[in-house]
Amino acid sequence: MLRPYNMATGAAPFDSLQVADVGDVAINTFNLQKTVDIIEQAYNDILIHDCIPLTLGGDHTLTFPVLKAMAAKHGPVALIHVDAHADINDHMFGEQIAHGTPFRRSQELGLLDSDAVFQIGLRGTGYEPEDFNWSRSRGWTVIQAEECWGQSLKPIMADIRDQIGERPTYLSFDIDGLDPAFAPGTGTVEVGGLTIWQALEIIRGCHGLNLVGCDLVEVSPTYDQSGNTSLVAANLLYEMLCVLPGVSHHK
Numbered sequence: 001m002l003r004p005y006n007m008a009t010g011a012a013p014f015d016s017l018q019v020a021d022v023g024d025v026a027i028n029t030f031n032l033q034k035t036v037d038i039i040e041q042a043y044n045d046i047l048i049h050d051c052i053p054l055t056l057g058g059d060h061t062l063t064f065p066v067l068k069a070m071a072a073k074h075g076p077v078a079l080i081h082v083d084a085h086a087d088i089n090d091h092m093f094g095e096q097i098a099h100g101t102p103f104r105r106s107q108e109l110g111l112l113d114s115d116a117v118f119q120i121g122l123r124g125t126g127y128e129p130e131d132f133n134w135s136r137s138r139g140w141t142v143i144q145a146e147e148c149w150g151q152s153l154k155p156i157m158a159d160i161r162d163q164i165g166e167r168p169t170y171l172s173f174d175i176d177g178l179d180p181a182f183a184p185g186t187g188t189v190e191v192g193g194l195t196i197w198q199a200l201e202i203i204r205g206c207h208g209l210n211l212v213g214c215d216l217v218e219v220s221p222t223y224d225q226s227g228n229t230s231l232v233a234a235n236l237l238y239e240m241l242c243v244l245p246g247v248s249h250h251k
């Protein structure tokens with residue numbers, strides 16, 4: 001059988017991995033706290049098996065319970081977080097669990113390896129002037145969107161790979177990290193974002209890392225009038241599949 005492979009990198013994930021869609025997690029749409037508990041349990045169950053979950057969202061809230069399950073299996077993980085926003089708010093409208101708080105909650109619970117947290121693409125309007133500095137004060141590396149403009153991100157990714165080394169690593173990619181020219185179908189659009197080419201450099205730049213899980217979040221079909229944002233997201237998830245440990249390569 002002919003299996004599709006990545007013409008740019010030669011990665012042939014379907015030749016070397018068993019790839020399955022395990023379907024949706026049946027959340028409780030009326031109760032967010034119960035929902036994050038359901039997600040955590042679902043990922044604990046998935047991670048009993050020797051597999052690397054790739055998750056499509058959905059609200060960035062989901063990364064918090066996924067990281068709880070990740071840390072339960074692997075210990076604190078290195079994190080590469082692509083996003084327009086830091087998502088480190090203490091609360092949103094008084095709520096601790098929200099799509100702008102997952103990395104604050106994760107940090108509080110010790111789920112992240114603070115020496116190896118990288119936030120890329122941050123920009124736009126914040127909730128507080130300290131948004132980006134809170135991350136930096138935790139020892140995290142913040143690479144704002146403006147530092148990426150007009151640049152290849154290959155050198156940055158080489159540096160990130162060097163710093164992360166062998167650590168178990170989680171990749172969380174918020175589609176709003178991209179410029180709305182490429183991905184308008186999301187809830188909190190910010191102009192001046194990353195290009196598709198830079199997104200590919202980031203994900204392909206994860207090759208060689210000990211990736212233990214990835215997600216692609218914040219695609220909102222309601223706002224995705226052409227369907228293009230979902231297409232972009234699906235392709236980025238495929239690119240993540242192509243850089244997982246154990247993927248064989250043509251060439």
Ligand SMILES: [Mn+2]
Nearest residue numbers: 060083087174
């Ligand atoms: Mn986000």
